Amino acid sequence: MALAAALVGAGISAYLLVQYGTGQSGICATGSGCDEVRASAFAYPFGIPMPLFGLAFYLAAAGIAWRSLEPAHLLGMSPRVALAALALAGLAVSIVLTSIEAFVIHAFCTWCLGQAIASLVLAISSAIGLARQEPSGLVNRDISRHAKRVAVREAARQLDVQKRELRREAFLVSGFMAILVATLLVGGALGRGAPGPTENAGANTTARLGPASAPRTGTGPVTVVEFADYQCPACQAVAPELQQLVTDGSITLVYRYFPLPQHSLAVLAARAAQAASLQGEFWPMHDLLLSTHAAWENVSTDEARAYFGGLASQAGLNLQRWQADLTSPAVAEAVSSDAAAAKALGLPGTPSIFINGTYYQDGLSLGQLRSAVAAANA
Secondary structure, three states: HHHHHHHHHHHHHHHHHHHHHHHOOOOOOOOHHHHHHHHHOOOOOOOOOOHHHHHHHHHHHHHHHOOOOOOOOOOOOOHHHHHHHHHHHHHHHHHHHHHHHHHHOOOOOOHHHHHHHHHHHHHHHHHHHHHOOOOOOOOOOOOOOOHHHHHHHHHHHHHHHHHHHHHHHHHHHHHHHHHHHHHHHHHHHHHHHOOOOOOOOOOHHHHOOOOOOEEEOOOOEEEEEEOOOOOOOHHHHHHHHHHHHOOOEEEEEEEEOOOOOOOOOOHHHHHHHHHHHHOOHHHHHHHHHHHHHHOOOOOOHHHHHHHHHHHHHHHHHHHHHHHHHHHHHHHHHHHHHHHHEEEEEEEEOEEEEOOOOOOOOOOHHHHHHHHHHHHHHH
């Protein structure tokens, strides 16, 4: 079981590593959680994609599990002891990473949870294996020479059976994971060419996606409509990339609110931006909300409201008017109307981006966005 868990973890890590390398958004059963985790500051420790660490860990665990029936020691420890120690360390790291997703990022990656389960199974099965008696060639010296030979042959036979079972387990699990990962990658690649939540529905598609009342900036020939959430790590990561395209003169950027229910302060942040918009200062407030997110996204609602007031003053707003607008029905309606439009479009999460009316499904790097904009303007 330890070998199977390690191979499953390695397969998941390999799949995630390809996603990180290509920017492909794969299947995610936790909404936009996979993209949010990948866009967070924790996804690339020391500049290295996190799945690479996972792949190295699980392959090392698989290698030790493969040798668990051998008597030769590793670093002065039996393979079973080494595997249990590695599995325990991996479980501890997995608990920390899952806690970060829960309490810092506020989003869960489906495949990261799969890795956490694999780490738990690996730790439990290695502990069970450690509790079992180590295979030994020693036999009781008090029995006859013939009985010793019989006992040695029986021990060798049992060890051979266990090795064959281990090889069969490795072959079956490796084959299954290879097929699963290949299927997921092919499905993701095909999915990128499939229609998104909306189709090109004529010349007025972009106008309907980005109504005149929505905040916009830039004068580029390509219109990009972004449905976003101020607490979404992926939205925070893509914001400077989109702004660069605005600065380059490539796009006209239209912003629409899509606060997600798992983000407790997203609605309040959206209303803070919309209240600033009524004074013609949406983009300064927008930029301040994104650049200071680490200071407010984990505080209480009252603390966030006070903090946003400070940002409003920093943006040069009439604070008294901003405070009145923040709780006004008009501002609440503007935010809820955008969110309703996003749901009507069937958007899976944030950021959801449309380029000239076509739903964008590729990566969020500047290069990928620039290529998509250039293609739309061709």
